[in-house]
Amino acid sequence: MSLPYTSADGALQVMPNLVQLCRSDGHMWATEAINATLRGNPNIKGQVRDPIPEEMTQITDEESRIKLLEWKEILGKGLAEQLGWPKDSQYLVAFPEGFCLRWHPTGPSTFEVRLYGHPQGFTDNFLYKQPYEFIPHALWLLGESQDHKHCLCEPCHRATGRQIPKSFKDKLDNQAVELEGVKTASSNASEPKPATKKGAKSNAATRKKPAAAAAGTQAVKSTTTLAKAAKEPTPTPKPGKRAVATKQTLSAVPVTTPATTLDSASTVAPASEVPPPSTQFTTPIPAPLPTGVVPPSAAPAARHPSVNDEPTLFRRGEMVWYQQEKAWRIGIIRQVASDPNAYSTIVPLGHALLNIPDVAKPHLLMRPFLTFSVPAMQIATGSETTFNQVDWPAHLNDPAYEAKSEMIGLEASKMAALDIDGSWSTFNQLPPGPKQPKNESSYGGVFLGAEMIRIGDPIRPKDKSKGRLLEVVEISVKAATSVPNPADPANTPPTTTYTLSFRGVEYEANIVSEQGRINAQPGGAIFQKDTAFRTAVAKAGGAKQKCVWVIKSWDTVWQEHEVAGRSYVTDELISVTQGAEAVETAKHTGQFQEASAYLNNRMQNTAARNLGRRPNRRLTVGAAIASAQSLVFEDGLLEL
Numbered sequence: 001m002s003l004p005y006t007s008a009d010g011a012l013q014v015m016p017n018l019v020q021l022c023r024s025d026g027h028m029w030a031t032e033a034i035n036a037t038l039r040g041n042p043n044i045k046g047q048v049r050d051p052i053p054e055e056m057t058q059i060t061d062e063e064s065r066i067k068l069l070e071w072k073e074i075l076g077k078g079l080a081e082q083l084g085w086p087k088d089s090q091y092l093v094a095f096p097e098g099f100c101l102r103w104h105p106t107g108p109s110t111f112e113v114r115l116y117g118h119p120q121g122f123t124d125n126f127l128y129k130q131p132y133e134f135i136p137h138a139l140w141l142l143g144e145s146q147d148h149k150h151c152l153c154e155p156c157h158r159a160t161g162r163q164i165p166k167s168f169k170d171k172l173d174n175q176a177v178e179l180e181g182v183k184t185a186s187s188n189a190s191e192p193k194p195a196t197k198k199g200a201k202s203n204a205a206t207r208k209k210p211a212a213a214a215a216g217t218q219a220v221k222s223t224t225t226l227a228k229a230a231k232e233p234t235p236t237p238k239p240g241k242r243a244v245a246t247k248q249t250l251s252a253v254p255v256t257t258p259a260t261t262l263d264s265a266s267t268v269a270p271a272s273e274v275p276p277p278s279t280q281f282t283t284p285i286p287a288p289l290p291t292g293v294v295p296p297s298a299a300p301a302a303r304h305p306s307v308n309d310e311p312t313l314f315r316r317g318e319m320v321w322y323q324q325e326k327a328w329r330i331g332i333i334r335q336v337a338s339d340p341n342a343y344s345t346i347v348p349l350g351h352a353l354l355n356i357p358d359v360a361k362p363h364l365l366m367r368p369f370l371t372f373s374v375p376a377m378q379i380a381t382g383s384e385t386t387f388n389q390v391d392w393p394a395h396l397n398d399p400a401y402e403a404k405s406e407m408i409g410l411e412a413s414k415m416a417a418l419d420i421d422g423s424w425s426t427f428n429q430l431p432p433g434p435k436q437p438k439n440e441s442s443y444g445g446v447f448l449g450a451e452m453i454r455i456g457d458p459i460r461p462k463d464k465s466k467g468r469l470l471e472v473v474e475i476s477v478k479a480a481t482s483v484p485n486p487a488d489p490a491n492t493p494p495t496t497t498y499t500l501s502f503r504g505v506e507y508e509a510n511i512v513s514e515q516g517r518i519n520a521q522p523g524g525a526i527f528q529k530d531t532a533f534r535t536a537v538a539k540a541g542g543a544k545q546k547c548v549w550v551i552k553s554w555d556t557v558w559q560e561h562e563v564a565g566r567s568y569v570t571d572e573l574i575s576v577t578q579g580a581e582a583v584e585t586a587k588h589t590g591q592f593q594e595a596s597a598y599l600n601n602r603m604q605n606t607a608a609r610n611l612g613r614r615p616n617r618r619l620t621v622g623a624a625i626a627s628a629q630s631l632v633f634e635d636g637l638l639e640l
Contacts, residue, residue: 295473
């Protein structure tokens with residue numbers, strides 16, 4: 001805990017802890033080189049100033065001193081929020097080696113403070129314009145990764161050729177609002193005066209070496225580079241302006257204080273709550289349910305906007321189960337209804353020769369594909385046989401199956417479903433950046449097996465013990481082409497394999513006090529709807545609590561084989577698997593079954609095969625639907 005002290009204006013302040021990042025990738029760019037590039041801009045008449053010294057005694061103007069302290073304090077507050085440092089302390093962050101503040105010309109006669117030092121360059125694309133923009137880079141420096149593709153700051157996105165996700169921009173904007181109160185009163189001037197050259201020295205020359213960390217202070221991670229504390233002279237504040245102390249007590253990265261973790265276990269559903277068993281052999285096998293109890297539920301919450309425009313339960317192009325009389329069939333959603341009570345158009349799976357017409361079904365007669373397991377095949381096929389390797393016309397013409405074309409179609413649909421489950425195809429390719437490798441591509445979305453996943457969506461890990469979700473901020477595909485083998489026959493073409501991966505932010509659901517402060521929350525509709533439902537659950541017993549998503553990892557990459565599928569909104573999944581009555585019961589009793597309890601993992605079926613990348617959704621489905629039937633998805637979805 002920091003000690004209180006009385007500032008020059010008589011106000012009681014807290015002596016802040018100085019946090020210094022011991023690792024840096026910064027580059028001290030020469031002032032002359034920066035100004036040489038600015039001379040070509042006709043809209044800018046001024047020149048960039050020399051670095052603002054971090055040594056307060058060397059700063060000659062009050063405005064520069066205020067800006068420096070403002071940046072340090074906002075960075076400290078931001079890191080404290082993200083890393084869970086004690087809230088009764090104040091933190092100032094020293095800029096890593098090579099990074100410095102400069103007065104940057106923004107017009108014919110206007111200047112703003114910018115943070116220089118990104119190793120990629122000093123143009124506008126690689127400047128940090130606000131303190132909160134540097135927080136992701138500071139978190140990356142606290143970690144072990146040396147790869148700038150693992151950093152989530154905007155300049156690193158541009159430097160590595162990655163698209164900056166809207167969800168992440170929104171997250172930074174939300175954080176900017178939260179940190180707005182940190183600014184000093186005088187920092188609201190519309191046109192701050194630039195620092196004079198007199199007394200301004202190189203940041204690298206004026207920065208002091210970090211002092212030793214205090215004994216007994218626990219690091220956030222044992223494998224993370226520890227931040228160390230250093231001393232800095234206290235400036236003399238002028239009357240009427242808020243003074244920020246810079247004399248620190250020695251401190252390393254403070255100990256985190258985790259919030260109470262929300263119990264994610266669930267109760268086994270009674271037989272009456274699962275879909276009624278079919279009298280036909282095509283009845284799907286329900287996914288196994290774990291046991292447990294979750295906190296109580298209360299009133300439903302209002303809808304929230306989503307990062308993308310896709311519905312949260314069923315989406316176009318997804319493979320789903322639909323009820324036909326007493327049996328369940330498999331199909332592809334051609335058009336999804338915006339109203340749950342309206343009808344969605346589904347293309348039934350089978351074989352092209354059967355020419356099965358589309359069907360219309362309401363949500364209550366549909367299920368996500370991963371809520372059921374595909375029953376065993378009734379037609380003898382090899383374990384490695386795919387849909388295209390079966391002679392379906394011969395089966396349809398076989399006297400043994402005469403007048404049983406419907407059964408052949410059902411068998412074909414099951415095998416087609418397994419092939420689709422083991423395939424994936426991308427859409428909405430994003431433009432490459434200047435540093436993106438030629439064998440890598442980024443996309444706005446992917447059909448992963450049965451489901452559509454877009455940037456901003458949460459996805460589930462196959463390892464359910466993790467209890468975390470990944471908010472997708474990047475979907476990448478890496479291509480690898482085989483090297484010619486002299487032993488191969490002449491003119492043997494090379495083969496290309498594709499590796500799919502998802503990069504994003506790992507979150508975990510936590511219950512905190514209703515008045516507790518929280519970090520910026522994920523912006524996707526699935527996250528926000530589920531938060532509202534879980535908050536209602538937490539309040540069912542009268543407790544003043546709420547559900548929040550706590551960041552467990554700022555930058556994580558999940559490979560395709562690690563992904564179980566996309567996540568769903570808990571009460572929406574309960575509604576279609578148990579009925580609307582079950583949702584109302586959960587709201588009154590506070591007990592419900594966790595959404596993940598209803599879902600299998602992708603390719604969990606023992607007969608599933610990993611077939612890899614397909615060109616598009618229509619070719620993935622192939623001859624399982626009539627050849628004349630198209631699967632063209634408009635409204636912002638572009639496939640090959």
